[in-house]
Amino acid sequence: METTEQIRDRLLARFPGATVTLVTNPGPAAEHSLLLGAAHAHAIALFLRDDPALQLDYCSNATGVDWPDKEIIDVKKLTVPDPAGGAPKIVEEKTKRMDPGYLEAVYHLYSMALRHGPVIIRLRTTNRSDQVTLPSLTPVWRSCDFQEREIFDLYGIVFEGHRDLRRILMWDEFKDYPMRKDYVDPDDYEWEPTPHAEVLDRAKQHYPTPPPAAQPPDGPSVASAKEGKP
Amino acid sequence: MSDPQSTPAPLPGDRPGQTPAGQQAGTVQPFPAAGNISDAEREELRRHGILLTSLEELYNWGRTNSIWPLQFGLACCAIEMIAAATARFDIARFGAEIFRPSPRQADLMIVSGTVTKKMAPQVVRLWNQMPEPKYCIAMGACAISGGPFKQGYNVLKGIDRFIPVDIYIPGCPPRPEALLNGLMELQKQIRAETLSGPAQGRHLRPEMPSEFPVPEYGAHDLQPPKNPEVWKPTAPLSRPTKA
């Protein structure tokens, strides 16, 4: 099979106006992926499916990933000469900038006919709040049907061109997108005997003042309660 | 035939040391119809082919040995429930092998698996559709408290937030033997129910509700998230402070 770079070059030659970027995977798996612009995504997907050398006829996995807004602190080291004449000091200058977040849909494509793969394509939304529309690839690969519905349900990406975009796992009245990193689930904290870590934080949130103990150490024991009052 | 007395009156025939060998010592089994006849005499009569019993005893005997569960599997535990019904464990030995697909014909609901928030209204509705007397077994950690999935946003933290549970079987999943043990515990509980008095069965008491409000799907959670009439959690236990 061609390498991801070769596929990218061919795509750029075939679709001159399209944006196709290589996203490298630094891990040992080294499965690099192609980031497609939303405008040409549908046409490129059709091309990938029908191209005789690739024949990526099988979309195995489609999933969403949430990348929230990140605050990035750039550290610049400046060497400031000491006015007193000593050794020059190194001063760190910190600048903060916001890296805008986005939602991502990842598709793993294989070829059943030629038995190769995977080719990974990614689509990204502009932001996480109001511009969350991506073209649906369900018309190209039917297997994305339920998976894109699931991404819509859990991440809130709206797929244009999907024939039946409804919530799939949660109920229709549900408002949140629970797989997003900033999802806060409803406060139905239940007391646990040994709260720790996050559970302890939630316990403190739930009970600002600790409730009175049910059984003080010198209270009636279970055995005496059973016997009843004499 | 309600009995205003708070404790069952000692029966004339109930003398210590006269319980037959087969019967467990210490369990109080009042037989109002047996009158003055002691258990030993009853046993003697039985050997001669005369069976003396009470309506209550007959009623409980019949109910105990034909508990028909609802054929209702939720998750992993359902497979162990099926395994309990197959040849090796054979729940038929306890008269509970007739799994009814309809709640209208079932006596026992085995909540076998994780109850999600999406499923909870249906479980409550099924419980409401079952006729009295009905019993509920929470099988497995998930049905008891949410179990390993407790932190999930769509997982109900125990079915006892909406319906009353008679027997809890811990385990993830409980073995089929554990389910059989739970069933035997339930049988014990049914056998101890009386037609009148304080130990009267739940279904005979008019003040006990038989149906419970079905929660509705809300924007973030179930509405209401729990039924405070049913769910009375124990307040946090505090460790004794060191003196």
Next chain:
Amino acid sequence: MSVSDLSSFTPASGPTVRAVKDPFHGDLLEVSMGPQHPSTHGVFRMVVTLDGEIVVKLKPVFGYLHRNHEKIAENTSYLGSMPYTDRLDYLCSMSTNWAYALAVEKLSGQAVPDRAQYLRVILAELTRLVNHSCLVGFLFNDLGTSFTPLLYAFREREKILDLFESLSGSRMMCNFQRFGGCRVDPSPEWLAAASQLVNNFPRFLDEYEMMLTGNEIMLARTQGIGVLDAKKAVNAGLTGPVLRASGYNYDIRKVDGYGFYPRFDFRVPLGAHGDTYDRYMMRVLEMRESVKILQQAFRDLPAGPVMDPKAKIRGFRPKPGEAYGRIESPKGELGFYLISDGSPNPYRYRVRPPSLINLTLLEEMCLGHTIADSVVILGSIDIVLGEVDR
């Protein structure tokens, strides 16, 4: 009715059964099957529209067992998710474990010793025996032979579960695979017992087939029912025995050659018609091939460690990156997609569930058949709700 007409259809939110007025075809009846239904294999729901007893529309409804597996796994360490994978496909915990271990090993670049690779093949194929024999039992339940074939299947299942229990400590939820190997080394007695069980298994299969395969009712109820076109199946991402029953040769054991599968000599059974009967036969034939693989594995099992000595159990932090690992689980392609950001928890953890995606074409398979057949077609696809909804 073509597929494109169905987009406007939304499931009923009112009473369970209601009549839908249709000026051309008379009254259609909309029935909600499930989530509590004896033959939907769990809390699966189908909203079926019937013309008489012929299915004209069928919409699957999911989510009644959505246990937030992925969200919980993103808040847990890599190894902490291993017990949860048991509960995905609760009939085949051993192979689900393997799929997850495979993905993490791909993510972190870990090696697996030879003995562990063989052991994984043994356990995955034993799981396939359990899954397929139970599936056939459930399928016959759906056909109306209440419980009898299932009793035979569960008899064999108990024997295999006893082996799993003595090896891992738990009957169903084995939690056995680790990143870089397996948890414990089986004793020679265990291997002997397992080998004996495998050698006796064809006798059970013969008995099973004698009872079921030529059965007249079985033939009448399954042949030509729910025919699936291979081209459509590929486009819809169907995998596993369901795809191969349509005659399309795609088995990840052969294609990817993961584990030590290239070392084994086995064939991939293929169907010719893609109907329910072929899907049943796929399971039986695959069990016979699994027995062949198991016999070779017991013969060739090398000595050595079952765990990579360099494997890290505590403080396991893979380098940033991502990986998609997949195996041929008894139900189809089971994949795990992991993104690591260098922390002890996965940044993204995704399960590619074969059960869910194999249901994509359920509606097309059922259209034009009776409602009783739709139950059988669903049974022949082989779903486990823990995996469908996760």
